[in-house]
Amino acid sequence: MTKNTSIFANLKSDFASGLVVFLVALPLCLGIALASGAPLFAGIISGVVGGIVVGYLSNSHLSVSGPAAGLTAIVLVAITDLGSFNSFLLAVLIAGIIQLALGFIKAGSISNYFPTNVIEGMLAGIGVIIFLKQIPHAFGYDNDFEGDESFLQQDGLNTFSELFSVFNHIQLGSVVITLVSLSILIAWTKVDFLKKMKLVPAALIAVIVGILLNEFFIQSGSSLAITSEHLVSLPVPKTFEELKNIFVTPDFTAITNSKVWIVAFTIAVVASIETLLCIEAADRMDAQKRYTDTNVELKAQGIGNILSALLGGLPMTSVVVRTSANNNAGAKSKMSAIIHGILLLVSVLAIPSLLNKIPLATLAAVLLLVGYKLANPxxxxxxxxxxxxxxxxxxxxxxxxxxxxxxxxxxxxxxxxxxxxxxxNMKRAYNFRKEEYQEGDIIHIDLAQEVSFLNKAAIKATLNKIPSNSKVVINATDTDYIAHDVLDLIKEFKKIKSKELNISTKLVGFKDAYDIENSDGYKNKVTIEHRYNVMKRKLEVIENKEIIFKEDKL
Known part of the structure; x- marks a missing residue:
């Protein structure tokens, strides 16, 4: 549960973070569209809809949606098999309807069963991928498309062999701009007076300096000048007719094509799973530990994909790279994602020529730091x-x-x-008493003897429904085992959520240090002595009953 606040409450920090996400998202939208064999503007349309529409409908505070690298192979094959991009758009529209239906049947609840260590492993892995994939772009080797997250690349190379290829394609101008950009980005987090300038993101300054540096190289005729293939490459419509042709509609006559339905179900399933994974990751990143309703998220993604298809855009998901950049830039609410979508729309229509002056090396520097923070050793x-x-x-x-x-x-x-x-956990049982409570009640939650991460969903739902100004006693006296996922959930509730909602939370039977003993969870040492005493009392009762029975018999 969270307090209802206006999405405009943190406009300063959200605008700054939205601007950073916009700069990161622009080349990713174009790169994913290019790799998918779709029109370049299809990626931009998906990014705009993902930012504005999904950003508004979702109740995730950090997640950013747009075209996803995980769908590129599916999209590329689908467009070829279906014979036209218009038929593919129909499949995307149907996929959106399926996602909408999944939201209504509450299929999003499956995300509660993703273990925390798996989500954290995914984030660390994505961090390494982001870092390694941006090194070639930082040196001016842009053979692989922006946003690629697969080890095996479309050009036949892989993540590591691509790094060795860099040595044969170093562009000194890109190296200089990367180093300057990294210096600016790092200085913005280290120098006191720069840290206070939150309204002006370091990424924006790095982009402006990168553009000016390259313009200087070009004007002076230097060999350091970066050519167009190493810059953002956004198509520039010269007439209104060209602009109008950007928007393509689905071919509804292909509704009877069985291949369209197969593609639709494939996109719906893959996009939904990637979205749920990203939402769980976003909730893990959130310093305020706000929970996202994943069923609402699936509905939002469904509506987003329907609208994207009607406008001629690519299918979308919630995306880890953009979400991580959003969090690192200091986003406070979903207004940041909405702003990134608005900036994509306005800038692409108003200043495409200026955007095409942005060096990919500068954006690589931004993503190098995002990757490093995610993959912290x-x-x-x-x-x-x-x-x-x-x-x-x-x-x-x-x-x-x-x-x-x-x-x-x-x-x-x-x-x-x-x-x-x-x-x-073959013999572990979990019994949890769920009741309706009123404000001000004293609520007793008794944990079972064994509590695994499979019980996380029920406990999260119960804690989330506790009214403000209540008193809660969470009793683990009889508990031998608590999975780390559940233990982290309880600790976060006590430290953050209970303070926010004025809930008095008392933990009974927990050891202060939360020791780990040869297990994937917390073993409660207190219960060893407790269980001995309980068994002792039970034996005494049995013994007394036997004595009484013998006396009665006499």
Whole structure:
């Protein structure tokens, strides 16, 4: 539960973060459209709809939607198989309707069962991918499309072989602009008076300086001048007729084509899963620990894809790269995503020629820092300390995402997590009493003997429904095992949510240090002594009953 506040409440910070996301999203929209074999403006349309429409309808505070790299292979094959882009748009429209239906049947609740270590492994893996994929762009080698997140590339190379190819294609002007841009971005976080200039994002200054530097190189005839193939490449419509031709409509006559329906279901499933993964990741990033209604998110994505298809845009999902950039730029609410969509729309229509002067090297510098923050080495140490049952799924997801792609990596992590849970929880039962409470009530929540991450959804829903000004007692006296996902949820509720809603929260039976003992969760040492005392009392009762029974018999 969160307080209802206006989306304009944090306009200063949201405008600054929206501007950063716009700068990051622009080349990604174009790159993904190019790789998908679709018109370049189809990516921009998807980005605009994802920002404005989905941003407004969603109740996620950090998530940013747009064309997704994970769908490029599907889109490329689909356009070829269906024979026309118009027929493909019909498949996207049907996919949007399917997503809308999934939202109404509450299919979004599946996201509650994504383990935290898998989500964190996905984020770390995406961070490494972002970092490695931007190194070639930082050196002026732009062979691979912007936004590629797969290990195996369309040009036959892979993430690592692409790095070795850089040495044969270094463009010194791009290197200079990358270094200058990185200096600006880092200085903005280190120098005190620059840190106070929150309304002016460092990324914007880096872009302006990058444009001016390259213009200087061009005017002076320097060999450092960056040519058009290393700049943002947005089509510039010269007449109103050209502008009107940007918008393409679906071919409704293809409704009877079975291939259209197969593509539609494929897009709906893949886009929904990627969105739910990103939403869980966004909620993990959120410093205020606000929860997103994933069923509302699926409805928003469905409406977004329907509208995108009607306008001639690509299918969209919630996207980790843009969401991470949004969070790092200091976004406070969904207004940031909306602003990024508005900026995409206005700038593409009003100043496309100016946008085409932006060096890709500058944008690479922005994404290098985003990638580094996501893949911070401390996160590996953090999960190592949590024990093997947390560390192994985390590392499997991390490695899987880096060496395959997002969905395959996450699938691997979840499979390993399920194996561990099935192995350790075959006899674990979870009993949770769910009641209606009124404001001011004293609420008792007694945890069962074993609480795994499979119980996270029920506990999250219960905590989320607790009214303000209540008193809550969460009792773990009889609990031997609590999964880290649930333990983190309870700790976050006590530290953040309870203060926000004036809820008095008392934890009983929890050990202060939340020790981890050879398990993927918390073993409650307090209960060992407690269980001994309970068993002792039960034996005494049984013994007394036996004595009474013998006396009666005599």
């Amino acid at each position: 401390n996160i590996i140490k953090h999960f190592w300390e949590k024990g093997k049952y947390q560390f192994i799924p985390f590392m499997a997801t991390f490695i899987g995402v880096v060496f395959t792609d997002l969905l395959k990596g996450v699938t691997l992590g979840i499979i390993i997590s399920i194996i561990f849970v099935l192995k350790g």
